[in-house]
Amino acid sequence: MKQRISSAKQPRSLRLRNGNGALSGAALGLSAAMLAPLTAQAQSSEDAASQVTMPVVKVQSTRIDPNPNAEVGVPYKAKTSGDARHTRPLAETPQTISVITKEAIDDSGATSLTAILDAQPGITLGTGENGNAFGDRYIIRGQEARSDVFVDGLRDPGMTTRESFAIEQLEISKGPNSSFAGRGTAGGAINAITKQATLDYDFTRLGTGVGTDDYRRITLDANKVVTDELALRVNALWGDEDVPGRAPASRSRKGLALSAFYEVSPTLGITLDYYGLRAKDAPDLGSYMVGSGTQRKPYNRAPVYVQEADFLKSNVDTVTARVKWDIAPATHLTSSTRFGQTQNGYVVTGASANTIRAADGSTYTAATLNDHSGWQEVSYFAHQTNLRHDTSLAGMKHELIGSVEFTDHKVDKGGYSIVNAGATNCSALNARTGAYTGAWCVTDANGNAVNGVNSLLDRQITKTARTNDWHIRTVALSAMDTVDITDKLSAFGGLRLDRFDWSLGVTTLATGVRTAYSYSDTLVNSHLGLTYKLTPQGMVYASIASAADINGGEADAGTSSGYGGVVLYNGSVAGAKPEKSKNLELGSKWNLFDNKLLATAAVFQTTKRDVMEGANYDTVGTFNTGKNRVHGVELGLVGNISDDLTTQLGAAFMKSRVLESATASNVGKVLSNFADKSAFAQVKYRVVSDVSVGSSAKYESSRCAGQPDTAAGITNGICSQLVPSYSTYDFFATYRVNKNLDLRLNVLNAFNRDYYLAAYRSGSFVYKGDARAVRLTLNYEL
Template sequence: MSKHKHTPLQLGSAALLTTLALSSTNALANDETTQCEETNCSQEEMELIRIHGVRNSIYKVDHSGDIRRQAELFDIPQTITVLTKDQIDESGRSDLKEILSSQAGVTLGTGENGNAFGDRYIIRGHEARSDVFVDGLRDPGMSTRESFSAEQIEITKGPSSTFAGRGSSGGAVNSITKKASTAYDFGRVDASLGTDDYNRVVVDYNKPLTENFAARINLLTASEDAPNRDGIERSRDGVLLSGLYDNTNDLRVFSDFYYLESEDTPDLGSYFNSATRKPVEDIPVYAQEEDFLDSEIMAFTVRTEYDINENFKFYNATRYGETENGYISTGARGNVRAEEDTLAPNVASIGLSTHQGWQEIEYFATQFNFLWDVTTGEITHDLVLGIEFTDEQVTNGTYDITYNNPTNCTTAGRGGVSGSYCLLDENSEVYANPSKIIGRTFEQGNSDSLFDASTISAYVMDTAKISEKWQVFFGLRIDSIDYSNDVVSRGNPIDYAYKDDFYNGHLGLVYSVAEHGNIYATYATATNINGGESDVGASCGYGGLCGDPDQASVADPELVENIELGTKWEFLDERLFLAATWFQMTKSDVMESVGDDYSTLGTLNTGKNRVDGIEFALNGNVTETLSVQISASTMESEVLESYTAENVGLALSNFAEDSFYLQLRYQPTEKFAFGGDFTYKSEMFGGQPDSAAGYNTDLGDYSIVVPSYNVVNLFANYNATENMTLRLNLGNIADKEYWTAAYRSGAFMYLGDGRTVRATLTYEF
């Protein structure tokens, strides 16, 4: 069993210091080591040089950036995938959504109206859109998230309630933020240009101000058009300002201010053709010129580390944040003009629809931790004792929209025959000026959901070394939640409110079968509140609440139990990490909407489902010149119990049974490196989150099918000088059209990006 431990000092700079003891992958590392030996550089300073050099890509880290994880990743009895900044940069991805969706075991979800905006992740078949964290604190609400400020991204698979609290049914995502350091003076600029008017500039500069103070600034500005989708635009502007006070003895105080503004033209992609049983290919761009998807995030965080004595440490993280989101987007769906249509009766067309909503979020979180290294008899304990308070206030609403242009077709719908907006004319050709068909004007309307969740939590975690062979992890957490949600459902105001206490635990055993190999077994639980998804109000089909408030207040929480058996190994002087695991996750008391598709009767805890799977991971340096990251999973999902008997035996929605990700980097010379990545996802089926995929009994098949897909990306690095590196990224080199997720009716299916070519110049100073 590995004997390495990390201290709060090392993790105070989070992922900046998590690569200690890793060797570089090219000759420049030797040059830097020689220089540091001549100038008496500390080991910490040597590693920081390697971390920041684009000439040295790191694909393996030893520790989590979460200070509460006392063991090395190698000794943690759970599956955790860590993506380093180097991997992310070389992959050419930047938005968190596209980074995560490439990974094995993770897929995307869709939404409609109140929950269509922002990023949605599904981990091991379970909704995780509210299980996103930054430096161990929950990042609530729906928004667009970027990676420019992240040093590494950690994906925890399986229930994580001991660390994360409520939710985390299938896992959690934790971004580790770049932090200031007094150990180095370093700057870096990454400037990129590419096809589709792509441009991106990222500045990262750390400056020691005195022996005890340091500052760091990260800046981002970026914009692009979606490949092959003229008129679909994306822009990002962000800043991370970080400060550090370090008395060099026992106290360190980190602070940072984060801001991100995203402005996109949303694209809901294609739709499912029920006649051909396939998504419609090469669908024209139909977004209207007034469409937008805007997100503004602001957060201020303070972290304090204090070494009370050699064995007793204190750590606090406190954050206040505000987020504003809003969108109006256009949907497209196949339709047929009505017989009453005067222009082209009974002719097939594509109908346009409006989806919209806004959200305002205000949240506060503070977390107090005591880290205690203590020995009882022959057993050594790394204890974490913590308390946490969070308050999340989320206001959701809609826009008041005026449709200024006359309708251009007549269709039959639920309300009978009426005027509509169609993309295709009587000759099945796209109308001229398709972005001006509807002509909306709008203003922000009233709110329809006031979500408030205050939580007081207490937890204890112990990593106990029983002997040279045995290690035990034990965690127990209680979350006391005070929940309210004042909603307007179909014009009727309803007040939901309840209080509940959740108890969750995690027990893991690790047995060392060799110096660099172990096997482990783990049992963990997670609990989710009814109505826990803050973005959906009374849409209980997507995790909100509806029906009778008294019934909702006494409903049971959803419970997830996970059993996992795995093994972890390190090879080649600990440069290469391998893990394999089998798991079984059972979710009981699943909320199911009772009644019609949009649930008029409320929610009942009548569902139960199970996901079984095998997951494999390999990352690190195979040789001094070859680096690799592999994640692969094969899973099966099944609904075990349901209010709707026909759902029993069906698979979960937006669930890929097989997925695979491979990223390689080969550096044959000091100046040149090249590589690429490959993503594969098997077919998925549309449906409501965390419940059965839609099934057509007449066809004897699933109603909405997302075809399997694979995508290949390539990159090449050229180290022009000691300070300058050039990188070329080729995305989706085959220019394949593929779809990443489907709405439950098939009304829209998200499109993956087409081929891209991007060049990046990195200058270090």
């Protein structure tokens, strides 16, 4: 790895080889020249009566991290946010922002965004059906967040499979965040900071992984300084595996991220990026609920029933241009423009327990198959420009930021025509008609998988025409200021205005008739925070922030208003107001051990009002009638406890409650899909200079499946669709073979626990966590 010495101090041609712990000949020569006078003096003193003993000079190097936001020498700790609108270090920001660095991600062995985020405190997974992406759906502090994913500060609207190979760090903002992110973000937002080309270093890193369940993964991360002004970086991915313990369900990934940086002048730089991902799965929906009433629970012997024709595909292509311009010493402009296209399509199989009639007339319970399918094509354009100006007003330092943002998002949605040509093998009760009809059973009367379970349906699949076309254009203006009122007291204020034009076209395939709906509105949200430094290392803060969710804001839901789609009434968009959230937070942050360890604690309360309710939120009298509250405590500890011990710890203890509802019996109940306790710990210990061992553990309490923003299905204090609590444990070890080569061994779900991530509201499928997996990764640095 080559390090570029700052042009303000040295010519660019002078480089220092430092990536593998070895200094270059030029650097050694420089050191020798500096020590020469001392050496000569020591030599001449040998004839003297007393001999001078020179102190030992120890040169120690640390692998350079190309992440500009990293805390130097602390692999799990980020110092700053990748969002330029956060002008202060994370330890001085009056908000809960959890950051997961690339090294922490690598050590964990997790590769998908879903697996990484599921481990984080306060975040649970949701399920989807038809237009919703399976699994890639997040709930933050009890609030839907599947559309609140951002990449480098710009919203990423495609409901796709997301990967980590091109991510430098993940930032999770907790609590309503619309002053930064715009509409939505009722529980928070997820911002992925991507790897960028840099003029500072040359490096090439190749990773190759193998493991159980036919796991194979190859990654490349290479940066090349082409000239003094131009740098190129490439990240590539190829991966394939069976779902641990659930073959023939499988996952396949191919990815490419290209970045070019051109320094026009010392004050002006331009970056151009491309990101592409091809993900294809043979998806496994896991298990299903069995039992009745309050005794329903996931079936722990569910066979793998994925069918041969099943698929879940995501294709992503985005191009982003960025400009950073230091207009003056106190004035800085950052601008980002992105165009992207994504395609997401799937035909997957679900299973649900039914009453089966045997040939002799007796009945038993077995699982029968059903279909879920849909496709989406997304195109989007986004532009954001931020202008920062640092000044002094009334004797106080101000960091002023003005922003303008324009987004244009379009989503076409349709489905598939599916013919199941396979012969039925059982007779199942139709709950609606009371009659027994032919069905496909995956288990027999004893609960064992039937023969040929993965080829029962013999599917014939045809993509159908578009049924929904969703479109939203938004123009946003925001102003932010961070001001030092005194040496110890600082304040942050933010105000954002979003003006949007929303439309939806619904086409009836049988007739070809398209019905159009549209409306416009303006959202205003704000954020205010105060910080007080108790010591140079620690501070306390208080903040209040708001957010707003619009009617029909979930692009993948169309008119399925129960999933966040538009509420229609009497043939037009219902007169529903935006759902509004407000967050109150008190917290403290402490930079310990020479800024190598960050300890955080926060007490928060989020109240959401004007919630739309009802079976599909479109029942008369249920517009904006709901109100709910989530409050709790979140704790965090990240960084180096000692030179040899690195950790990332977090825990969230929360309570939810429905405060108002059109259904009186819902008042006082907890929210659906809400885990009130969650915790994560990842610890790494360096045994000797070249060997480290580590472990991670996550815990999530039980939660009750149901519709977002509504009361859980609870009768006499017992949930009717319970997802049990779970704990899992992982282990890893790293060995640095030499200056170019290191090995990492990961054992995931080491004790092979059965656990469940989320359940669909009817219980017809329950996502099952991966079984034990062992992976060995070889990392080679050229």
